[in-house]
Amino acid sequence: MAEENTVLEQVFEAQGAAGAARRRDFGLAARRAALGRLAQAVQRAESAICDALAADLGRAPAESLLVEVTPLLQDLAEARRHLPRWMRPRRVRGGLAGLGTVARLVPEPRGRALIIAPWNYPVSLALGPLVSALAAGCSAIIKPSELAPATSALIARLVADCFPPDLVAVVEGDMDVATRLLALPFDHIFFTGSPAVGRVVMAAAARHLTSVTLELGGKSPCIIGPGADLARAARWVAFGKFANAGQTCIAPDHLFVHDSIAAPFKAALLAEIARIYPAGRDLAAIVSDRHATRLRDMLAEALNRGARLLTGGPGQGRQMPPSVLEALAPDTPLACEEIFGPILPILPFSDIETVISRINAGDKPLALYIFDHDRAMIDRVIAGTSSGAVGVNLTMIHFSHPGLPFGGVGVSGQGQAHGRWGFLAFSHEKPVLENRFSPAPLLFPPYGARSRRMIGWVKRLTAWSLPRR
Numbered sequence: 114m115a116e117e118n119t120v121l122e123q124v125f126e127a128q129g130a131a132g133a134a135r136r137r138d139f140g141l142a143a144r145r146a147a148l149g150r151l152a153q154a155v156q157r158a159e160s161a162i163c164d165a166l167a168a169d170l171g172r173a174p175a176e177s178l179l180v181e182v183t184p185l186l187q188d189l190a191e192a193r194r195h196l197p198r199w200m201r202p203r204r205v206r207g208g209l210a211g212l213g214t215v216a217r218l219v220p221e222p223r224g225r226a227l228i229i230a231p232w233n234y235p236v237s238l239a240l241g242p243l244v245s246a247l248a249a250g251c252s253a254i255i256k257p258s259e260l261a262p263a264t265s266a267l268i269a270r271l272v273a274d275c276f277p278p279d280l281v282a283v284v285e286g287d288m289d290v291a292t293r294l295l296a297l298p299f300d301h302i303f304f305t306g307s308p309a310v311g312r313v314v315m316a317a318a319a320r321h322l323t324s325v326t327l328e329l330g331g332k333s334p335c336i337i338g339p340g341a342d343l344a345r346a347a348r349w350v351a352f353g354k355f356a357n358a359g360q361t362c363i364a365p366d367h368l369f370v371h372d373s374i375a376a377p378f379k380a381a382l383l384a385e386i387a388r389i390y391p392a393g394r395d396l397a398a399i400v401s402d403r404h405a406t407r408l409r410d411m412l413a414e415a416l417n418r419g420a421r422l423l424t425g426g427p428g429q430g431r432q433m434p435p436s437v438l439e440a441l442a443p444d445t446p447l448a449c450e451e452i453f454g455p456i457l458p459i460l461p462f463s464d465i466e467t468v469i470s471r472i473n474a475g476d477k478p479l480a481l482y483i484f485d486h487d488r489a490m491i492d493r494v495i496a497g498t499s500s501g502a503v504g505v506n507l508t509m510i511h512f513s514h515p516g517l518p519f520g521g522v523g524v525s526g527q528g529q530a531h532g533r534w535g536f537l538a539f540s541h542e543k544p545v546l547e548n549r550f551s552p553a554p555l556l557f558p559p560y561g562a563r564s565r566r567m568i569g570w571v572k573r574l575t576a577w578s579l580p581r582r
């Protein structure tokens with residue numbers, strides 16, 4: 114423990130003194146080279162990554178390529194391509210108050226970053242934030258999740274092969290290691306995980322006034338409206354809910370299904386589940402026995418309290434089949450907690466306003482999905498609710514859209530990731546204002562007749578640009 118402690122602190126120290134010098138030289142070419150090294154390492158390790166994910170999560174290699182490796186490589190390609198533009202200082206206009214000056218925003222690296230990752234997408238949620246940290250010119254310590262040990266060890270090897278530890282280091286371990294890391298005065302913490310641990314991270318960050326990005330979770334609702342294309346909706350919902358066995362932060366947590374289409378939609382959904390997972394093939398496993406027990410207990414309690422199972426069941430060991438149920442009692446754990454597993458409750462509705470009220474009564478979700486073709490209803494849901502993102506007639510893929518930021522709001526998170534937004538998370542956009550011929554000294558004291566006249570003009574000019582009434 115004492116030895117580990119020294120290693121952990123030594124790495125942090127190395128990123129302090131030596132790392133500060135390295136960061137000063139970490140310009141465009143060096144950052145692109147670092148991103149290039151990471152991209153090549155990920156490509157070379159592709160099959161080892163799929164093997165590690167299969168060992169930790171029982172995930173099919175094709176799914177790992179689709180949901181982790183490819184989005185990560187896309188992120189790397191985007192960052193390398195756009196880095197010159199992101200790093201370039203941005204000129205900004207100042208109107209009257211900026212007269213005679215030149216203003217620009219200069220992004221500077223925040224410095225030493227800590228990245229804490231979860232187990233559910235353990236590669237992309239550890240290395241994705243690293244892409245942003247390197248693009249921004251930060252050094253980083255990554256703490257992968259102990260619940261995905263094969264992937265954690267692989268990430269440690271991969272990073273050690275690519276980077277000196279005073280630039281990027283991986284510290285493996287559980288919450289005790291995370292706690293020790295959180296005691297150190299990092300310049301930025303990028304945390305992905307549960308809202309409960311997000312609170313712990315934010316409290317720890319407060320001690321050093323460290324800035325945070327919190328990528329959290331919660332219950333993401335999905336609405337199937339009366340005008341939905343039912344076969345299409347069933348297809349997207351089945352993929353979004355049951356990929357990675359439902360252990361996805363933006364998986365639809367539960368469905369609100371309009372009464373008028375409930376029967377055909379349920380039939381379409383069950384048919385789709387049977388079609389895409391014949392005999393459970395290609396279904397990922399639950400990450401641990403403890404998590405499987407939690408899910409089985411939630412399912413059992415819901416069924417004891419009157420819920421009806423349309424398909425699925427408790428499964429065995431770490432395997433759980435896709436389960437769909439209805440008639441869920443409102444105060445059961447399945448109805449109240451983030452499910453984070455392959456169990457999908459269906460809740461009926463007849464009036465969209467009741468759905469909006471129910472969503473607004475809970476924590477702000479990370480994602481909200483709506484399936485319908487009624488523009489007015491879609492717009493009503495978007496305007497009437499608050500969530501990290503909205504998906505219309507799709508699930509999940511907003512995560513990997515290169516033009517969109519990713520993040521939550523309220524309890525589902527704060528700050529944004531991906532692309533330029535990820536770069537900004539690890540940067541301080543420093544305002545720099547240069548004087549060319551600023552008339553401001555005319556307004557300085559002593560406040561004689563001339564300066565009072567000038568202040569009066571400034572006030573009148575300012576008032577002129579305000580509404581008259």
Ligand code: NAD
Pocket residue numbers: 229230231232233234238256257258259286287288291292295305306307308309310311313314327328329330331361362363451453479521526
């Ligand atoms: P978690 O919060 O239990 O753990 C995340 C990380 O925090 C792990 O590395 C863990 O070792 C560490 N940790 C655990 N307890 C800690 C403590 N007391 N102090 C400091 N560190 C601690 O989350 P998880 O179970 O790994 O992941 C599931 C959760 O993450 C879900 O809520 C899911 O919605 C959310 N999630 C969010 C996103 C997103 O991008 N918004 C992505 C994936 C998962």
